[in-house]
Amino acid sequence: MKNRNIYFLLEQLSCFVLLVHVVLAANYAPRDKILLNCGANGETSDIDGRKWITDIGSKYVPPGMNSIVSDATLQKPSVPITPYMTARVFSSEYTYSFPLASGRKFLRLYFYPADYPNFDVTKGVFSVNAGQYTLLKNFSAYDTATNLNYDFISKEYSINVESGTLNVTFTPSRDTPNSYAFINGIEIVSHPDIYAGTSMLVGTFGSFDIDNFTALENVYRLNVGGQAISVNGDTGMYRQWEGDTAYIFGTAIGVSVDTDQNITISYPAGMPDYVAPVDVYETARSMGPTPEINLGFNLSWYFDVDTGFSYLVRLHFCEVAPDITKINQRVFEIFINNETAQPDADVIAWTTKSKVPVYKDYVVYLPSESPRQDLWLKLHPNTYMKPNRFDAILNGLEIFKINSSDGNLAGALPNPIQKQDIIDLSRVLPHDSGNKNGIIGGAIGGGIAAIFLVGFFLCFVSRRRKEKNQNSSDVTSNWIPLSLYENTHSSISTAKTNTTGSYARSAPSNLGRHFSFAEIKAATNNFDEARLLGEGGFGKVYKGEIDDGKTEVAIKRGNPLSDQGVNEFRTEIEMLSKLRHRHLVSLIGYCEEDTEMILVYDYMAHGTLREHLYKTQNLPLTWKKRLEICIGAASGLNYLHTGAKHTIIHRDVKTTNILLDKNWVAKVSDFGLSKTGPAMDHSHVSTVVKGSFGYLDPEYYRRQKLTEKSDVYSFGVVLFEILTARPALDPALPKEQVSLAEWALHSHKVGMLDQIIDPYLRGKIAPECFKIVTETAVKCLADVGTDRPSMWDVLHNLNTAIKLQESRDDGSANMVDEVSDEMPLNAKSKNIDGNLTDSTISNGLSTTLGGQSLATVDSDGLTGSDVFSQIMNLNGR
Structure with a gap:
């Protein structure tokens, strides 16, 4: 009987605990x-x-x-x-x-x-x-x-x-x-008192109490590894969570982890689910799958804060990896401001099982050595515990300033910063980058000798050396001319012909016109700075004149110290030498001489589309002109997807890669990242993620599975850019508005999309036209690629939209000039030698030359590396 009573009491207690947990699991309902x-x-x-x-x-x-x-x-x-x-x-x-x-x-x-x-x-x-x-x-x-x-x-x-x-x-x-x-x-x-309690005081053996007499100022709240969470996505307290990419230090960003499974996050008893949204715990950032690399760097974030205050740093964790379910599988160290906050963080040890959230609080004091400084958070694998995986993970982060003893929370004026409108993912992937301290370079230094034997990897080695010794005056170049690249396919090249560093030319003859360096210097008046059009990640772009001044060109001269190199140089040449379309930028030729890598393009008199949307002294574009430009760009992308022998995925569609010639004809540029599409029996190409944040297809980012629908997503962002005249990614905006794609989708969902359009356009867009364009853009941004339209569908919808706009403006339903040459049969087009020849345009898609596809030269293997071509992008990436 006694045992039965004990059993009954335990059963009742378990039910009570479960009931309490269910009550706590409900979202918080604020009284005020x-x-x-x-x-x-x-x-x-x-x-x-x-x-x-x-x-x-x-x-x-x-x-x-x-x-x-x-x-x-x-x-x-x-x-x-x-x-x-x-x-x-x-x-x-x-x-x-x-x-x-x-x-x-x-x-x-x-x-x-x-x-x-x-x-x-x-x-x-x-x-x-x-x-x-x-x-x-x-x-x-x-x-x-x-x-x-x-x-x-x-x-x-x-x-x-x-x-x-x-x-x-x-x-x-x-x-x-x-x-x-x-x-x-x-x-x-x-809000409930979810931040109260005793925290470890980092750098000491003491503790710090957050009580009713403590006031806090939230300075950062991040959904690590995931997307921004709007106030409506929070748990009843209307907190805003932003992504963490803007705060990651250096180029080693690790890997974004998305559960992407039908799993359930189970909040433990005693932890209400309004502590943080489930979206925070379903995504994370880890260091990546390669232990050798992970041991050589810290996964690091930095945050500009006031000094003279203590800060509460709350870290959110949830082990979502399906293969990590036991203690000592993933153990790591946590450092805050170069002090050890946790030497042996093990999420499973804290929670006893996977898919259960937990948070840890730490308090750090920043002395008043200067008005402001960076607060650092670093994660590093723990080797002493000998875990199964040398890795670290973080799901969410909150940082609060704590009031001083006199009740003060006021700080100094923030330091001026240089805002980056576009964050380039290809420049923050760990496989080809390192942090400022060169830690990755040091970690793989033991393998440099072996890599050095392979000429193909000379640029890789020199980059690592440059990172490892970046504070040294002896900087190593990562430059390999095209001729040397050609020779490395068979053997280590010995093509250097003299002590001045020139190389024997062995580039294929079918890659376009080859210019001598003397011709390039003459065309640019010896690279006169007065002719400078802009500077990108690859190098400077100059306006030039060739053929005795008869032809204006844009000449891009590679910088030998740039992170972008031969792979992008070659991809750009090979892609553009095989493709011809009115709405693709034309490559005239290249120069490869005396370690120089130079590309020569048609001159785009009106620069990039972005230069006419925001941050510009240019007059605003009319709504019809914006539509015409997007129709042209959509036509070029549609040709890449369907008109060539093999599908070509651009992989970096954005407004800086849509150029405008003197007649305002739009031309898609930048093929350094382009990738040949999947074979007929495959639905996608598995490849490392590259592109630009703000435009990046979330499905591609999560799964590393690339399809032509990734270009469609990016083009959807472009459509909203022309509607709103704002960048795709703007960290200066409130957290829920940083991502244009997210903001636009949310505004469409609540029926307020008309309130975020460019004020210049208000009252100038026909309602029927606005409806078609916005619905097309929303469909392009569907989270799943199969739910997005094709580029041909997008092109068709935009043509319909501009007809409706013209009908309102002047009663005409004529096609605009930029589209009219996409539709007729038996059109004239130029072959790859520049000569006019009979062509057939079927459905406005596939250009042929004498019955043979213009892109019959096999494009397989034309893969991009880092972002390369920005002919008129003044800011690069």
Whole structure:
């Protein structure tokens, strides 16, 4: 009987524990939720569909407070209407008073430092206090946004409210003449006390307590290895999670891990699932599958922060690898600011089984040696424990600034940074790159002697040496001329003919016109800087003249110290020498002499499409012109996919690779990454991921399976770029808007896509045309490639759209010039020698020469390496 009673009690206890876990597993429902759109006229909705109320006549504004409401005089394309386009402006101290239930609250402040009537944007300098805490001191939203290259700013704080009222006070600076304070939006959301507790103090044997008297400022919140998570994707607290790629140090980014399986993440008893969304735990970043490489580098992130404060660093883990289910299979070390935070991190040891989340909290103090510095997080395999796998993993990361003893959270003005609009994935893959400290190079140094014997890998060796000794003045080049490349297929070349370093020419004769270096120098007036068009990752691009000044050309001269080299040089030549199409850029020839690698193209007078969309002094393109350009680019891509003998996948479609000639005819460029498509009995090509973040097909990124639908996804991003006139990836924007693809899909889902288009286009797009283009772009961005249209379908839809636009504009339904030559039969086209010949264009797709495909030369094996050709890209990649 006694045993039965014990069994019964245990059974009841188990049921109780299960019940508690089920209750905790529900998303958090905030008791207080205030969304205040300051200065707005009535209720408004943001791009996430959340309702914001106005503060005009609000109970949160005590009577007798002096202020005015104002509209921003200019809406930049990246700025949402709610809650940024209206503001409340204060010339003296002003306090909002919020009656709240006791407990923890997220306080979020939104600022758009624009010109407001009668106020100088540079004079908006002020302090903000919330209760006993100083959140901002002598804060300039304008200077902060300028230094960070942001258009608008949001701040998030976690504050415990005990009295039942939270007062938020804005005070213009006494140190700045004619200063004023302003606020565009205030958000207050209750949250459970999920950040409280005792954390290990890194670098000491002590601990640090987060309690009710601690205020926190969230400075970073990352979904490591995954995509950004919008406020609606959070667990009821409207937190925003961004991707981690912008914060990874160096070029060794490891491998993004996606479960991509029908698995269930099981939150353990005592850990509610609102600690972090399940999306955080379903994706991760690991070091990769190669132990020898993993042992030679740290998986590292860095974060710009204020000094003189302690920081709570919360790391989220979940072991999602199907083959890791036991202790000591993956053990790693965690370093924070070069101090050991955890010598033997083992996720399975913490959770006892896989697919169970866990988080670990650490606190680190940054002394005031300078106003700001980088906070470092590094992971490295643990070798002492002799685990089965030398690897490390991280799923999510949150960093909070902790208030000082006097209640201060205000920090220094951020350092000016150089914003990168496009992050190039090919330059951050571990197989061909190393970090700034050359750690990878050191790890594989033992194999250099063997690799050195193979001439084909000379560029690889020299790159590693360069990384290992990058601070040395003796830098090794990774340059191999095409002639030497040719010879390495059979034996180690001895083609060097004299002591000056020139090489015997042995490049194939069918790769186009061969220019001597003397001809190139004459064409560019000895590379006169006045002729410089731009500079990319491969080298500088000059405007030149050949054939006694009769032909204008773009001449790209490779930089011997560039990471891009012979593979891209050869791929570009071979691809473009075999393909001819009105909407593909034309390669005239090349020069390979005296270690020089130079490519000569048709001159594109109007540069890249991106140069006419944003960050430009050029006049905005009309909507019809944008459509015409996209139709031309779609035609070129469609030819690559269906018109050549073998499918050719471009692999790097973006607005900088769509060039415009003097007649505004669009031409697709940059074939350094291009890949021959799969054979008839295969659905995809398995290959390492290359491309540019913001345009990268997520299915290809997850599975390393490339299809022509990867180009379709990238083209969908291009369509939204012409609609919105903003970059595909903009780290300066709020977290939910960083990725144009994600932002556009979300805006379409909530029915607010019309609110994010380029203000210049508003009222100028026929509704029927807008509907077709946007629906086509949305379908292109389908997560699964088989759900996306073909490029031919895209081309057909765009042709229909432009007819509808023309019908509204002038009653005409004629095809635009850029498309008309794609449709007729028995057209004329140039053969690979440049001569006109009878051609047949079947369905606007396949160009033939005398019954033989123009691309009959087999394209198999033409694989790209790093990103190569950017004829007119001034910023490179």
